Amino acid sequence: MNSKLNSDADYLWDKTGEPDPEIQQLEEILGTLRYQPRPLEIPAGLDIARRRSFFRGVRSYAAPLAIAATVATLLLGLGLWLGLQRLQRSPQQVAKSPETPQVKPVPSPDEKQRSLVAVSSPEPEQKGLLSLLVAV
Amino acid sequence: MFGRLYELYAPLVHGVLLARMPRSEVEDVVQDIFLHALGKLHTLRDANAFGPWIAMIARNRAMDFHRRSRETVEVTDDLKSNDSSGAKAEEILAIIRTLPDAYRETLVLRLVEGMTGPEIAGRTGLTPASVRVNLHRGMKLLRTKLGFKEGLS
Numbered sequence: 001m002n003s004k005l006n007s008d009a010d011y012l013w014d015k016t017g018e019p020d021p022e023i024q025q026l027e028e029i030l031g032t033l034r035y036q037p038r039p040l041e042i043p044a045g046l047d048i049a050r051r052r053s054f055f056r057g058v059r060s061y062a063a064p065l066a067i068a069a070t071v072a073t074l075l076l077g078l079g080l081w082l083g084l085q086r087l088q089r090s091p092q093q094v095a096k097s098p099e100t101p102q103v104k105p106v107p108s109p110d111e112k113q114r115s116l117v118a119v120s121s122p123e124p125e126q127k128g129l130l131s132l133l134v135a136v
Numbered sequence: 137m138f139g140r141l142y143e144l145y146a147p148l149v150h151g152v153l154l155a156r157m158p159r160s161e162v163e164d165v166v167q168d169i170f171l172h173a174l175g176k177l178h179t180l181r182d183a184n185a186f187g188p189w190i191a192m193i194a195r196n197r198a199m200d201f202h203r204r205s206r207e208t209v210e211v212t213d214d215l216k217s218n219d220s221s222g223a224k225a226e227e228i229l230a231i232i233r234t235l236p237d238a239y240r241e242t243l244v245l246r247l248v249e250g251m252t253g254p255e256i257a258g259r260t261g262l263t264p265a266s267v268r269v270n271l272h273r274g275m276k277l278l279r280t281k282l283g284f285k286e287g288l289s
Contacts (some may be wrong), residue, residue: 012246012253012271012272012275013252013253013268013271014252014253014254015252022279023247023275026228026247026278027247027250029224029225029228030225030228030229030244030247030248031247031248031250032222032225033154033159033225033226033229033248034147034150034248034249034250035146035147035150035151035166035249037143037146038146038163038167040138040139040142040167040170040171041167042171042174043171
C-alpha cells in the first residue's frame, strides 16, 4: 500500500516512477478536453498600448501645464512691473520726503537769526510763512 | 514575441478557465484574455511574472463570467457530448469543479493539460511544495468522490 502511494506520488508529481493505472485512465479520459492550439486572432483595430514615454506622458498633461505656465509668467511679469514701478518712484519720494534733512549753507553773521530757523522740507502752505520769517 | 507567449501560456489559461467555466465558453475566453493581455502588456513590470499575471486575469475573468451569468440567466449544463468518452470526461470535470479552488486548478492542469508538477509551479508562480500538496490532496479527494459516485470504469 505504501509503495503504491509512493509510486502515485512520483507519477502524479512529475510523471516519473511507476505509473498509476487510475491516474493514467484519468489522463486518457480528461486528455480529450485538452487545449487545442489555435492561432491568436488579433483584430486589425486593436490598440496595442506601449510603455508610455516621457514625452507622451507630458503630452497628456499639456493643457494643465500650459495654463500653469501662463499663470506663472503673468505673475512673474506683474512682480517685475511692480518692482520697477517701486524703483522708479523711490528717488522722487526720498526727495519729497518731509523727514529728509537738507544741508544748509554756512550762515553769515548777519544771517544768524535766520539760521535759527530750522530748515526742513516745508509743505507748500508753510513755504510762504517761512519765507516771511526769513525775511524778518 | 507575444505569439511565443501565447503558445506557451495558452494551455495554462485554458486549464485555469476549464476548472471554473463551462467548456463551451473557454475557447473564446482564452482568445479574449490574450487580446486583453496584449493591450495591457505595458503594465507588466516583471517579464518573468507573465504566467502568474495572465493566470490571475483568467481567474478574474471566470469570476466575472459567473457574476454576469447569475445576473442574467443560469448557466446551462454544457456537459452534453455526443461521444461517450467526451461525456465521461465532462462528468469527471464536473466532479473536479466541486473540489476546492486550489485543488481543481492544479488537477486540471495536471490531468487535462498534461503538465507536470514542476511545470505547473513554473507557470503559475506557485511554489513547487504548494503544487505538490494541492495535487496530492486534490487527487485524494477526487479518488474519494469518484469511488463514492460510480468509479471510473
